[in-house]
Amino acid sequence: MQSCKRATELMSQQLDRELSASEKLGLKMHLLMCRHCRKCEQQLGIIHQLCARRGDTPPDGE
Template sequence: MNCQKASELASRQQDQPLSLSKKINLKLHLLMCEHCRNFSKNIEQLSDSMQSFLSGDDSKDQKK
């Protein structure tokens, strides 16, 4: 799996569950690739921060 594919899957995972094989492939790639790991964390934080903004929880987005 290359970085382009991995980042696509990381994004898709925010919206729907991945199949088991895709999930494992993505995990393996993230283990090896710092850049994709950053990408994945950043888009997760994007989502979390929106949610904590809505719920008015100021502390939650500082956790990671």
């Protein structure tokens, strides 16, 4: 199982780009086993939605 650190990196990256098949699978497997990361993914999604509603965008280069 991948680490929670790697899982959170992938969760963040999937908001900006399409994950590879192996990344998606690894993340999915981790999320099946880790309730803390499932909660983190849910919270990241909420933050992303709220920022999109406000029209916030990340600074250039990020």
